[in-house]
Amino acid sequence: MRSKIVVLCVLLIAVSSFAQTDWQNLLKEDAVKIVGNKMVMESFYLLSFTDEEGNPSSAQYRDYSEAPMTGFISRDNFVGVSSMLSTMFILGMMSEISVNFEQIAEPIGEVDLEYKLIMASQGIQSQVINHNDGTTTRDTIKWETLFAK
Numbered sequence: 517m518r519s520k521i522v523v524l525c526v527l528l529i530a531v532s533s534f535a536q537t538d539w540q541n542l543l544k545e546d547a548v549k550i551v552g553n554k555m556v557m558e559s560f561y562l563l564s565f566t567d568e569e570g571n572p573s574s575a576q577y578r579d580y581s582e583a584p585m586t587g588f589i590s591r592d593n594f595v596g597v598s599s600m601l602s603t604m605f606i607l608g609m610m611s612e613i614s615v616n617f618e619q620i621a622e623p624i625g626e627v628d629l630e631y632k633l634i635m636a637s638q639g640i641q642s643q644v645i646n647h648n649d650g651t652t653t654r655d656t657i658k659w660e661t662l663f664a665k
Contacts, residue, residue, distance in 0.1 A: 542619075548591055555594050557581045560623050565615040575628035575648075577617070583635035598633055601642065605631050 549556045561577040581598035583589050589597070609615060630645040639658040646652075 547595055550585070551582075553585050554582050555585055555591060557595065557598050560620050560627070562618045562620050562624070563615050563629075564618070565613050576620075576623050576626070578623065578627040578630040580630060581633040581635070586637065588637040589635060594635065597635070597640070601633055601640070602631060605642075605644075 547557055549558070557580070559579045561579070563575045563577050565573055565575075567573040579602050581594070581602070583594050606617070626647060628646070628648050630643070630647070632643040632645065634641045634643070639656060640662065641654055641656045644653045
């Protein structure tokens with residue numbers, strides 16, 4: 517049941533993202549790029565929200581995942597795990613503030629916030645990097661722990 521909810525959330529976010537972009541070209545693009553000996557997924561978003569004082573505000577968000585092409589994870593599972601964890605992060609953000617995500621082709625200047633997933637044969641490290649205050653939060657989890665939940 518939990519996996520069905522996660523898949524539904526991924527689809528809802530993907531559909532809302534497609535609705536605001538050129539979906540025909542987006543569907544033709546590969547989600548995964550091969551860079552050197554790594555699989556890489558990268559997306560950029562313009563976030564619109566209301567700040568603590570009630571003023572309209574915006575920020576740029578980069579969603580990034582990478583895994584070496586050493587055979588420990590298939591391309592399909594790389595996409596699935598990346599999408600699931602990124603969606604959970606986005607939903608967590610949306611539960612704290614009301615935010616609108618608009619996918620953009622590339623950043624306009626510097627990004628404000630990054631969510632990075634670095635996959636390795638033993639597990640995943642997630643990083644949340646806030647470029648505005650210079651903080652980085654890391655969380656590392658082994659594969660068997662992730663799939664035991």
